[in-house]
Amino acid sequence: RNVKKHVAQVFAAALVLYVWYSLNGGFLPRFLIPRMPYFKFGSEIGCLVYFDVDSDASKIRWARETNSLQTLKVAISDTTMHMIAGDVILRGHGTKSQSLIPVMAKPHLTDSDITLKE
Numbered sequence: 881r882n883v884k885k886h887v888a889q890v891f892a893a894a895l896v897l898y899v900w901y902s903l904n905g906g907f908l909p910r911f912l913i914p915r916m917p918y919f920k921f922g923s924e925i926g927c928l929v930y931f932d933v934d935s936d937a938s939k940i941r942w943a944r945e946t947n948s949l950q951t952l953k954v955a956i957s958d959t960t961m962h963m964i965a966g967d968v969i970l971r972g973h974g975t976k977s978q979s980l981i982p983v984m985a986k987p988h989l990t991d992s993d994i995t996l997k998e
Contacts, residue, residue, distance in 0.1 A: 931962050947984040949994045968996050 901907060933939035943955030946966040955964045967986050972978040975990055982996035 933962075945986070947986060947989075947992055947994075949998075952984075952994060971995075 928935050928937060928940075931940055940962045941960055943951070943958065943961045943964045946952045946955045946964050952964070952966075955961055966984045968982050969985050969987055969989070970978055971981040971983045971992075972990050973985075973987065983992040984994045984996060985992035
């Protein structure tokens with residue numbers, strides 16, 4: 881008797897899920913899909929949906945040349961920035977004291993106060 885009750889409940893739940901899936905074209909309700917574009921997978925979705933720039937890449941704000949600890953802190957604290965860019969060289973680049981430690985600096989410089997790992 882209990883087994884029949886559980887089988888009926890499982891069948892009813894499966895039926896409800898099937899009807900829901902059939903009507904909505906998936907498990908998410910259709911009205912939520914436009915509001916959640918990251919649930920669309922495939923080539924038709926662009927990376928701009930993650931930046932909240934209304935599909936206009938010119939609105940993406942970059943913090944460029946973040947090659948020191950101070951400029952990195954400023955870039956991280958600025959809530960309007962979307963991307964952070966910096967340059968990487970080997971410490972002592974082009975000198976006799978060159979090492980295999982990557983640091984954040986422009987190529988004409990040879991050292992920085994921040995390494996790539998930091």
